[in-house]
Amino acid sequence: MLLLSAARALVDGIDAGVRASGFTGLRPAHGYAFARLSGAGATVTELAEHLEITKQAASQMADELVQKGYVERRPHPTDARARLLVLTPQGEACTRAADAAAEQTLRPWAESLTPAELAGLRAALARLATPGRIRPTW
Amino acid sequence: MLLLSAARALVDGIDAGVRASGFTGLRPAHGYAFARLSGAGATVTELAEHLEITKQAASQMADELVQKGYVERRPHPTDARARLLVLTPQGEACTRAADAAAEQTLRPWAESLTPAELAGLRAALARLATPGRIRPTW
DNA sequence: AGAATTAGTCAAGCTGCTTGACCAAATAGT
DNA sequence: ACTATTTGGTCAAGCAGCTTGACTAATTCT
Numbered sequence: 001m002l003l004l005s006a007a008r009a010l011v012d013g014i015d016a017g018v019r020a021s022g023f024t025g026l027r028p029a030h031g032y033a034f035a036r037l038s039g040a041g042a043t044v045t046e047l048a049e050h051l052e053i054t055k056q057a058a059s060q061m062a063d064e065l066v067q068k069g070y071v072e073r074r075p076h077p078t079d080a081r082a083r084l085l086v087l088t089p090q091g092e093a094c095t096r097a098a099d100a101a102a103e104q105t106l107r108p109w110a111e112s113l114t115p116a117e118l119a120g121l122r123a124a125l126a127r128l129a130t131p132g133r134i135r136p137t138w
Numbered sequence: 139m140l141l142l143s144a145a146r147a148l149v150d151g152i153d154a155g156v157r158a159s160g161f162t163g164l165r166p167a168h169g170y171a172f173a174r175l176s177g178a179g180a181t182v183t184e185l186a187e188h189l190e191i192t193k194q195a196a197s198q199m200a201d202e203l204v205q206k207g208y209v210e211r212r213p214h215p216t217d218a219r220a221r222l223l224v225l226t227p228q229g230e231a232c233t234r235a236a237d238a239a240a241e242q243t244l245r246p247w248a249e250s251l252t253p254a255e256l257a258g259l260r261a262a263l264a265r266l267a268t269p270g271r272i273r274p275t276w
Numbered sequence: 277a278g279a280a281t282t283a284g285t286c287a288a289g290c291t292g293c294t295t296g297a298c299c300a301a302a303t304a305g306t
Numbered sequence: 307a308c309t310a311t312t313t314g315g316t317c318a319a320g321c322a323g324c325t326t327g328a329c330t331a332a333t334t335c336t
Contacts, residue, residue, distance in 0.1 A: 005267035007145035129143035219332040
């Protein structure tokens, strides 16, 4: 229960921080999309797999993010069917704001632990966590 | 990120365990309703506040749980407007199954820590967690 | 007693997701 | 090389879970 509540607090903190930085019209779910698109970008299909939703839903979300100026559709360099989704500068700024908000939310918590405790906790969480499956989806 | 992933793993574990115990037609969100109803029960309004949804949505969820045999509507002992939602024996069995599944999911994790580490972790999570706000909702 | 509040439901509507059908590009099978 | 299958993406329709809005009945306030 504590674990779930803490996760909720983190999400709320990130969401509030992003909103406070002036990025509007974003739901927490978008953060998981940003995480996948950040860097080299991804296709709609890859995004769908990452979010564990259908291609249609992922495409729809991409439309929304494009329309809001966070994402850009580019032709795929090697596959003429596919289109590469890439973060715009605004999208990247938003991910930086989200990272900062997460860091800020966790700061008082991290400070209350010794580095050794923190490392142990991190390792313990890593053991329980299923890699990739980040979004709670319920 | 690890925190979110671990929370997801826990929810998945509980959901799978409950399903494996033969309780069908339940979504993880129902677990949070059960947690509130367990014990003395609650009114629709109290359930709505706990889940942070509207009374209408809570009432609808209650209908669904009644229809599936997990919850019962009783007249409220002191307020003739209100109706008390109470878990049926099947509903209580389900919460026990959920508790067991949670315990089982966390077992390998708890075993890898010393009791002192576990206590420290619990305290740290409690400091970050916002009381009551359990459901991530995104 | 009358006014305002509170518990709950009915109805309609929206949003984010799903399934199903389809086209165009790429890959595999001979 | 040329068909056959697979793969990336979109269009369309539908569904589930939630919302806002309007209302009734019981309760509480003054």
